[in-house]
Amino acid sequence: MVDLATKSLLHDKLRFLITVSGVAFAVTLVFVQVGLFLGLLDNASITIEHIDADLWVTSRNTPNVDFAHTFPDTQVKRVRSVPGVARADNLIVWFVTMNLPSGAQEGSLIYALDDFSLWNIPWNVMEGDLADLKRGQYFFLDDSAVKRYGPFAVGEYREIMGQRMKIIGRTKHARSFTTTPITFIDFDRAQTLNPQSLQGKTTYILVKLAPGADPQAVKAEIARRLPYNDVYTRKDWAARSRRYWVQSTGIGLNMYITVFLGCLVGIVVVAQTLYTSTMEHLKEFGTVKAIGGGNFDIYRILAKQASIAAVAGFILGALMAYAMRPAITKIDLKLIIPPAFVAIVFAGSVVMCLAAAMISFKKVASIDPALVFRA
Amino acid sequence: MTPVLEAIDVFKEYREGRGETVPVLKGVSLSLSRGEIVSLEGPSGSGKTTLLSILGCILTASSGRIVVEGEEADPKRPARLPEIRKKSIGFVFQQFNLFPSLTALENVEYALNVKGLRNATARKEAERVLDAVGLDDRKHFLPRDLSGGQKQRIAIARALAGRSPILLADEPTANLDSHIGGQILEMFRALAKKEDRALLIVTHDPKVRTVSDRVLQIRDGSIAEDGIAA
Numbered sequence: 001m002v003d004l005a006t007k008s009l010l011h012d013k014l015r016f017l018i019t020v021s022g023v024a025f026a027v028t029l030v031f032v033q034v035g036l037f038l039g040l041l042d043n044a045s046i047t048i049e050h051i052d053a054d055l056w057v058t059s060r061n062t063p064n065v066d067f068a069h070t071f072p073d074t075q076v077k078r079v080r081s082v083p084g085v086a087r088a089d090n091l092i093v094w095f096v097t098m099n100l101p102s103g104a105q106e107g108s109l110i111y112a113l114d115d116f117s118l119w120n121i122p123w124n125v126m127e128g129d130l131a132d133l134k135r136g137q138y139f140f141l142d143d144s145a146v147k148r149y150g151p152f153a154v155g156e157y158r159e160i161m162g163q164r165m166k167i168i169g170r171t172k173h174a175r176s177f178t179t180t181p182i183t184f185i186d187f188d189r190a191q192t193l194n195p196q197s198l199q200g201k202t203t204y205i206l207v208k209l210a211p212g213a214d215p216q217a218v219k220a221e222i223a224r225r226l227p228y229n230d231v232y233t234r235k236d237w238a239a240r241s242r243r244y245w246v247q248s249t250g251i252g253l254n255m256y257i258t259v260f261l262g263c264l265v266g267i268v269v270v271a272q273t274l275y276t277s278t279m280e281h282l283k284e285f286g287t288v289k290a291i292g293g294g295n296f297d298i299y300r301i302l303a304k305q306a307s308i309a310a311v312a313g314f315i316l317g318a319l320m321a322y323a324m325r326p327a328i329t330k331i332d333l334k335l336i337i338p339p340a341f342v343a344i345v346f347a348g349s350v351v352m353c354l355a356a357a358m359i360s361f362k363k364v365a366s367i368d369p370a371l372v373f374r375a
Numbered sequence: 376m377t378p379v380l381e382a383i384d385v386f387k388e389y390r391e392g393r394g395e396t397v398p399v400l401k402g403v404s405l406s407l408s409r410g411e412i413v414s415l416e417g418p419s420g421s422g423k424t425t426l427l428s429i430l431g432c433i434l435t436a437s438s439g440r441i442v443v444e445g446e447e448a449d450p451k452r453p454a455r456l457p458e459i460r461k462k463s464i465g466f467v468f469q470q471f472n473l474f475p476s477l478t479a480l481e482n483v484e485y486a487l488n489v490k491g492l493r494n495a496t497a498r499k500e501a502e503r504v505l506d507a508v509g510l511d512d513r514k515h516f517l518p519r520d521l522s523g524g525q526k527q528r529i530a531i532a533r534a535l536a537g538r539s540p541i542l543l544a545d546e547p548t549a550n551l552d553s554h555i556g557g558q559i560l561e562m563f564r565a566l567a568k569k570e571d572r573a574l575l576i577v578t579h580d581p582k583v584r585t586v587s588d589r590v591l592q593i594r595d596g597s598i599a600e601d602g603i604a605a
Contacts, residue, residue, distance in 0.1 A: 001488055001494065001497075002481045002484050004474060004476070004485055007476040007477055007481070008476045011475065011476035283470075287468075287474070289457065290431070290433060290466050290472075291460065291461070291466065291486045291489050292457050292462075292464075292489050292490055297489065370424075372466070372472055373428060373468065373469070373545050
């Protein structure tokens with residue numbers, strides 16, 4: 001079977017390159033925009049995803065993990081008594097101020113637990129022993145703080161809420177959506193940093209279920225016993241935290257608009273080049289009709305050409321997006337491209353190109369085969 | 376002899392922008408039999424190409440009948456017309472109309488693919504007709520690398536491929552020099568006769584008469600003369 005579609009498409013290499021570039025541009029734009037968006041959102045729930053808790057008890061209407069509200073820390077005892085709960089501990093997440101050696105004052109987000117080792121947080125300890133946190137005025141600081149605080153080293157001191165504290169460890173990859181650096185402190189010490197707000201208080205209760213326990217049943221029972229709190233599964237809490245930033249900051253809308261514009265540019269470029277190509281090959285399509293081919297034969301040629309442009313453009317666009325990853329990481333951003341999203345973009349590219357080809361379908365349907373006799 | 380192609384009292388009018396109708400064919404009747412070579416002559420604007428398009432089921436007549444191998448080309452069933460072209464008619468065009476991205480062999484093979492022949496069968500038939508027109512050694516050349524005469528040979532091979540009983544040629548020598556044009560006509564005639572095809576050649580070229588069995592003269596949309604070629 002002679003492949004007229006492919007041969008004709010590749011015959012004019014410059015036009016083919018322009019078409020593929022149009023698709024590749026759209027694909028790169030979509031990958032980078034959505035990848036950055038997902039990277040940002042990942043920061044909004046990264047601690048929730050890593051902390052080994054099946055359920056989270058929060059104060060009523062807490063919008064996201066960073067913006068915590070307090071409630072009595074004794075509530076944890078009620079949670080521990082619920083059948084199906086294997087372990088429950090208080091967690092404080094709270095904004096504090098840190099005085100830097102430069103004299104500047106910066107915000108910091110503390111995560112405070114009684115025993116960090118039980119909850120898989122921090123999950124990436126580069127230096128130091130978390131058990132030492134209980135031994136004095138100590139804290140761990142995440143590497144991402146370098147950007148805001150400047151370089152730091154274990155053994156150095158910083159002032160947190162007016163208290164001189166020593167850095168005894170460093171972690172990696174613990175981030176907040178607001179880019180406020182995260183510090184890890186012992187739970188009791190955290191309560192002393194801001195006694196007015198935190199004495200006798202917690203902001204969350206982390207719950208680990210006993211093996212075989214029904215999460216929904218345990219959740220319902222905790223909610224019944226703590227009527228002034230909310231209870232979420234890990235998945236729901238992560239989704240709520242992400243949703244807050246999407247809805248309240250407009251980054252979701254910004255992302256959708258950019259993706260829409262990317263697709264629009266792709267469709268326009270592909271439609272324009274395919275249409276021009278169709279116009280220039282009208283006589284060839286007329287010949288196909290004259291030798292017995294129908295509109296469907298020509299639609300098939302155009303659809304195949306559009307699909308080839310889509311596949312080539314997708315591969316080029318995806319490679320460009322992946323090639324940009326190291327540069328994006330260097331500026332402390334994350335580009336997250338899940339495999340399912342790659343599949344969606346691939347299908348979208350094909351649909352986009354086929355939609356663009358449909359403009360040419362209309363022209364082809366009206367071809368007068370008698371044009372083959374015209375000089 | 377039973378005709379393979381008949382036009383019976385064919386009229387064709389075109390509607391112009393202001394709603395006026397312009398008659399192009401005014402009651403044309405003709406028939407073509409297997410093995411017969413007929414030239415259709417006439418001045419520019421006499422309706423030659425319109426008649427050829429109607430005979431080839433590319434255009435439909437305003438009234439009258441076209442019968443191809445006993446089947447009426449019914450304008451009320453437009454989906455049937457490509458099928459008739461596929462099965463019964465091969466075209467040769469003045470501008471050759473080859474696909475520039477396909478080699479000589481692929482140009483012929485593609486036409487066979489459209490007619491429903493696939494793979495080795497199509498390849499074998501394409502090679503047979505290219506051999507018949509003397510282009511066996513040029514079959515892997517693109518049209519841009521071939522002379523006008525060679526391109527027209529490919530176009531003839533494409534028309535011959537698939538053994539359509541009717542061959543319709545529109546000014547096949549118009550873009551060729553006199554010597555090459557003469558060779559092409561001789562070859563075309565020989566092949567049409569050998570394979571028992573009916574060949575209708577629309578032309579301005581007086582040389583075409585020399586290869587024709589019959590000459591039709593068309594003037595102002597009517598057949599003015601139907602006679603044996605001298």
